[in-house]
Amino acid sequence: MKKAFCLFFFFSLTILAFTKEKTDKPDFKLGIERVDDFSILFKGKRIGLITNQTGIDSLGRSSIEILYEKTNLKALFSPEHGIRGNAREGAGISNTVDKRTELTVYSLYGKTKRPTKEMLQQVDVLCFDIQDVGARFYTYIYTMAYAMEACARDRKTFVVFDRPNPINGINVEGNILEEEYRSFTGYFPIVQRHGMTCGELALMFNEEFKIGCNLKVIPMQDWKREDYFEDLNLMWIPPSPNIPTPDTALVYSGFCIFEGVNISVGRGTTMPFKYIGAPYIEAEALAEKLNALNLAGVFFKPAYFTPSLSVYKDELCEGIQIIVKDKNKFLPVKTGIAVMYKIKEMYPDKFKINNYPVKHCGLNLLTGTDKLSTMSLSLDEYLKFIEKDEQRFLKKRKRYLMY
Template identity: 45%
Template structure:
């Protein structure tokens, strides 16, 4: 009798385990199907029908983010399709993504494919143009992060101008804006502050894809600067919607640069990159760059308490302490904040960063300082923000000053949006 009960109990347990495992497997399959079916990028759509490249020598501008949904790199995917790839070009951080900010490797032969790898970073359109002469057409496929001062869109613009100078067609293989395509925030660049971290009058958070930006640049600026436009084509995505954040696309995240490890980093970057222009660490040299902000003179509990009392929408703060392994305050114990975005729809990265700066200026008036090269002005695209903070202006007053230009940009961008 006891043996019969034991066998019956064992059978029930085996059945329950089997059902649970099957359910988990089905759930995993459902998640996998969802992950792989939401957005199709420009490179994947091109590979489905690569006829536009038939008989052409192709140059490719890319970096580690140039991958298909199954993580095959563009270089390998194009070669598998027997595309005549003759050269590969890289932006800041290099084609392989090995270099820190402000760096890129020089020209070398790729040991895997034997192709020449060229560095475009730090070169003018006139210097880039001769590098395109062996190609009949130039492809661009790099994941942007949605902020004006992230230099890949500047590299794209320079490469487009170089292609125009050489009469080469330029094809942008579009990718999602990882922080969404609806919000447009921050000051519009004043042309007096033009630099490689801001080459055209667009706001800090532009809310556009690289394909949309390429179209805007070509139509709005190239005619005036070059006397002609580039022969531009954008291979559009399929399935992307403007309100999507990156984790809703089903695409794999590949680090666009060494200090952009996750989509969460990209979300805070439009605001917290501005701390590059101060004497605070923006978290470089930690495992949470741009989410950690601090300096040796800051008492974490003081600034965290002040920031949480402001009750800013969509974000919370905790006091944090860290010791950067490189960049600002390397090897020193640093006090400050870690940001936690609680609601991406409500979170305003630029308002949040400005609020931190204003509070730090009040707390530590003799310690908080701008970088002496006024880098903050280049990042902001204006000197008005720095001056307003120094004068004790409120965040609301600072933001109000750029609303007219921001409204004009919103109207301008409407003509160049490819996804509705």
């Protein structure tokens, strides 16, 4: 009898735990799932949509299909990596035709990155629905910004279907981009890990940076700023080929800066951005030195890998695997900077900044400053410099937060 009671108690707890997991966020909705609540925006209007494979609802139904059914959808627009996400970083995209709807898909990552007057002639409302990753240098938010500027020029309404910041909406890290390093990987002066949703960024871009388009944001329902993507009952669709998981996005926000130096970030491996290495690095020595720094929430394991593409293709690299032990304590931006300083210290004759000392070299564009490429500051001084910028940005972004 006692044994039966224990079994019953165990299964009861299991059922309760399962039920809690499934019902913790019963009222959460993505922006695209609230089309009917905002139908007045689309009534009698010709609609265009900027999207890709990440534009889906919580059941996996595409935003293209939803708007094709519920509105007068007339044209599609694709960002970097294409509307299906199958193109490599930096690869030009051509105009195509969507097989299912037979609508034209205009490329915003080919001959132009901005919607032209001709592209917008057949739409009254241009919508945006793409999953961002929370880092300043991820280009989708600038496809959004360029489209907003085009809508201001042509007096079109711009609608953002909001989505969660997958690496939470609280933590902010990094320096504010300096205007002289403005590019498509950093168009407005925001920090490296901005802690904002696309809808919130659109509000900031529109007012703070004077775009002035007719902007409407369809907010999520019941999103909490402390949520990581894994906390939500949503499907992760890789927004680009080398962000296969939401926890990769967290590491990416700090370690993408290594694309500006002669170090592989693990493109062409099973661990993009979680592997950092080069043929000249000694894995055991680097891991030991980095773990001695006692950086919060992270462990560095010696790693050996051979990228199948990009930097050091088909060459054996030694380096580290970045293992996040506590995502709530892990500071990816500050960790990435500390790792770069340590590699430069250990391998001063072999560590190189790509295209340096060209002012607009990749590292300067990614960091939005030349202070990391020159390493004119000590690590502690650099961290104090970005902490001041973080406080400035936190004050500025307050008025644009929706959740």
